[in-house]
Amino acid sequence: MEQANKAIHTEPDWTPPGKPNRPNKTRKSFFTEKRKEALSGYLYVSPFFILFMVFGLFPILFSFYLGFQQWNGIGGFGSMEFIGLQNFKWILTDPIFWKSLLNTLIIWVLGTIPQLIIGIILAYALNSVLIKMKTFFRVSIFLPYVTSTVAVAIVFGIIFNSQEFGLINVIFGIFGFDPVSWETSEWGVKIAISTMVFWRWIGYNTIIYLAGLQGIPKELYEAAEIDGATVKQKIQFITIPMIRPIIILTVFTSTIGALQLFTEPMIFLGRGAREEGITVVLYLYREAFSNLAFGPASAAAIILFIIIMILTSINVFVANRIGK
Amino acid sequence: MSEKIQRKKLQISKGFIYVLLAIAAFLSIFPLYWMFVMATNHNSAINSVPPAFIPGKELVTNFSNVLNTIDFFGAMWNSFVVSTITTIGVLFLCSLAGFAFAKFQFKGKNVLFLLILITMMIPPQLGLIPQYFIITELGWLNDYKAIIIPGLIDAFGIFWMRQYISSNVPDELMDAARIDGCSNFRVYWNITVPVIIPAFATLAIIKFMYVWNDFLWPLVVLREQASQTIQVALRLLIDNYVRDNGMILSGTFWATVPLIIIFIFLNRLFIQSLTEGAIKS
Numbered sequence: 051m052e053q054a055n056k057a058i059h060t061e062p063d064w065t066p067p068g069k070p071n072r073p074n075k076t077r078k079s080f081f082t083e084k085r086k087e088a089l090s091g092y093l094y095v096s097p098f099f100i101l102f103m104v105f106g107l108f109p110i111l112f113s114f115y116l117g118f119q120q121w122n123g124i125g126g127f128g129s130m131e132f133i134g135l136q137n138f139k140w141i142l143t144d145p146i147f148w149k150s151l152l153n154t155l156i157i158w159v160l161g162t163i164p165q166l167i168i169g170i171i172l173a174y175a176l177n178s179v180l181i182k183m184k185t186f187f188r189v190s191i192f193l194p195y196v197t198s199t200v201a202v203a204i205v206f207g208i209i210f211n212s213q214e215f216g217l218i219n220v221i222f223g224i225f226g227f228d229p230v231s232w233e234t235s236e237w238g239v240k241i242a243i244s245t246m247v248f249w250r251w252i253g254y255n256t257i258i259y260l261a262g263l264q265g266i267p268k269e270l271y272e273a274a275e276i277d278g279a280t281v282k283q284k285i286q287f288i289t290i291p292m293i294r295p296i297i298i299l300t301v302f303t304s305t306i307g308a309l310q311l312f313t314e315p316m317i318f319l320g321r322g323a324r325e326e327g328i329t330v331v332l333y334l335y336r337e338a339f340s341n342l343a344f345g346p347a348s349a350a351a352i353i354l355f356i357i358i359m360i361l362t363s364i365n366v367f368v369a370n371r372i373g374k
Numbered sequence: 375m376s377e378k379i380q381r382k383k384l385q386i387s388k389g390f391i392y393v394l395l396a397i398a399a400f401l402s403i404f405p406l407y408w409m410f411v412m413a414t415n416h417n418s419a420i421n422s423v424p425p426a427f428i429p430g431k432e433l434v435t436n437f438s439n440v441l442n443t444i445d446f447f448g449a450m451w452n453s454f455v456v457s458t459i460t461t462i463g464v465l466f467l468c469s470l471a472g473f474a475f476a477k478f479q480f481k482g483k484n485v486l487f488l489l490i491l492i493t494m495m496i497p498p499q500l501g502l503i504p505q506y507f508i509i510t511e512l513g514w515l516n517d518y519k520a521i522i523i524p525g526l527i528d529a530f531g532i533f534w535m536r537q538y539i540s541s542n543v544p545d546e547l548m549d550a551a552r553i554d555g556c557s558n559f560r561v562y563w564n565i566t567v568p569v570i571i572p573a574f575a576t577l578a579i580i581k582f583m584y585v586w587n588d589f590l591w592p593l594v595v596l597r598e599q600a601s602q603t604i605q606v607a608l609r610l611l612i613d614n615y616v617r618d619n620g621m622i623l624s625g626t627f628w629a630t631v632p633l634i635i636i637f638i639f640l641n642r643l644f645i646q647s648l649t650e651g652a653i654k655s
Contacts, residue, residue: 083552084479086558087478087479087480087558088478088479088480088481089480090474090478090558090559091474091478091479091480091483092480094470094471094473094474094478094562095471095474095475095486095532097467097470097471097526098467098471098490098527098528098529098532099486101523101524101526101527102493102527104508105501105505105508105523105524105527106493106496106501106527108501108504108508109500109501109502109503109504109505109508110496110500110501110504112501112504113500113501113502113503113504116503116504123507171394172394172395172398175391175394175395176395178388178391181388181391181392181395185641186399187395187398187399188641188645189637189638189641189645190398190399190402190403191398191399191402192637192641192644192645193402193403193406193634193637194402194405194406195648196583196633196634196637196644197406197630197633197634198586198587198589198605198629198630198633199587199589199605200587200589200605200608200609200626201409201608201626201629201630202405204608204611204612204622204623204626205405205406205408205409205623205626206405207612208412208420208619208622208623209405209408213421214423215420215421215422215423215424215425217408217425220423220424220425223423249401249402249405252398252402253402254648254649257645257649258649258653261649261650261653262653281387296653299653306497309497310497310498310499312499312589312590313589313590316589317609317612320612320613321613331499331590334499334502335502335590335594338502338503338506339506339594344503347503348503351499351500351501351502351503352500354497354499354500355496355497355500358497359495362495
């Protein structure tokens with residue numbers, strides 16, 4: 051009331067005290083509702099773009115630049131020297147770089163493919179109407195995903211100890227096999243690292259498949275049952291086609307994840323980063339931060355980027371074709 | 375007759391499914407159990423054939439050895455602070471941007487949103503080396519900021535929030551608030567935020583877990599022990615020439631326990647959040 055009284059004296063166009071006196075935004079000011087909205091819009095989305103310029107886009111462009119420079123990072127930014135494709139030449143003739151690519155590929159196959167197959171089977175089992183204690187099984191199978199990658203690598207590093215007291219070697223001993231030198235042999239290292247990947251991610255993928263299975267209408271199965279379909283036929287003709295998009299998704303994400311594998315080999319192999327298990331990102335890290343060879347490391351990053359882009363395009367292509 | 379066969383068949387497949395799931399559950403839990411067993415045993419009991427399979431008496435000794443090797447609680451605190459602040463920042467910035475993308479009209483909106491989606495496809499390692507030098511130039515090495523500020527970039531978070539806000543915040547509610555004279559920010563803060571709490575919970579779990587478990591980036595920018603997160607600090611445990619497995623796994627176990635306890639209490643929310651995010655995108 052007091053305010054309204056004041057308004058009578060100060061404002062030339064007086065409004066009755068019953069209605070609040072509010073300035074009409076759309077009429078006078080340059081900032082119409084529409085402009086205000088657009089301005090707020092730009093303001094609200096700007097933090098992402100500003101941060102991305104500084105910590106995303108600029109570093110990426112700079113990586114491409116660094117790939118053509120010789121630089122050890124010590125002499126400041128002025129000490130860079132343009133050397134053309136030398137870094138790429140150097141990387142592509144380095145047997146260890148090819149080794150890291152091959153290792154990454156092998157670990158990807160060993161860690162991912164069994165994981166996805168067993169994931170589907172487990173999801174199928176979890177989705178069965180017969181089962182009680184569903185929560186218990188779901189929670190236990192998902193538990194490894196909550197464990198940090200570093201912790202997983204440390205525990206499995208000890209489980210895959212090369213000595214005869216390493217847990218896997220003890221189990222091997224029970225069945226009369228000789229102990230395997232998991233930490234140093236060509237296949238031992240890869241199997242150990244693949245197992246870590248497998249163990250941490252299997253539950254995650256199982257739950258994703260389970261979500262896919264629960265989306266399949268029950269009527270489909272009932273109809274198939276009436277027609278006398280076997281379990282195998284039901285899986286082959288109903289389940290797999292219905293969750294195909296989810297299978298593609300998991301193959302895609304686990305491929306990208308496998309290409310970026312770093313923590314498991316880093317922890318398992320220790321400072322030496324043995325050739326048997328070195329991955330592309332570990333190679334990149336070692337070149338950059340142990341050898342201070344920032345040029346070759348950037349070249350490796352660019353090659354990794356190209357590989358990931360090619361795989362992404364293939365995936366998009368495949369997904370589009372199958373989707374139709 | 376045929377019903378009897380069918381019931382028997384059902385029984386067999388039921389048994390088979392239980393065995394399968396029991397094996398899977400056992401293999402999932404066992405390494406965690408074994409971690410605890412080793413955390414409570416002396417190194418000699420671990421390094422023998424057969425190794426210890428039941429908890430021992432060295433719980434306190436092993437853990438005090440951890441405390442003598444690394445600043446365990448300091449590192450846990452660093453992880454907690456960094457993960458919490460990054461998560462809160464991401465919730466705020468992503469919901470604000472998602473709100474703008476979902477409810478506002480402005481030129482270039484769709485192009486900007488597409489750009490955000492494209493950034494999701496770029497592998498983070500591509501810019502790793504220049505990022506390290508940027509952090510160095512800014513003087514943020516060994517500083518929480520080195521993790522928190524770049525961590526605020528979250529394309530998925532914006533995508534997630536936009537989807538949630540467009541389907542859960544009714545336009546009528548916004549219009550009503552505007553007629554009452556609410557500014558755009560107040561529409562966000564008073565009308566949108568209370569409605570999108572479930573989306574906050576999902577994004578918070580995803581982000582917190584990601585920052586808590588991240589290893590490569592903290593390893594690069596947190597060089598001094600005092601600033602290191604628990605994941606980086608754990609690596610120091612295995613970096614000795616003399617490997618005391620009891621001590622190593624004691625540190626690893628106690629670093630893992632908090633998240634597992636939270637997970638078990640909130641298992642439904644956790645599982646739903648972490649997988650739903652993947653499926654929706």
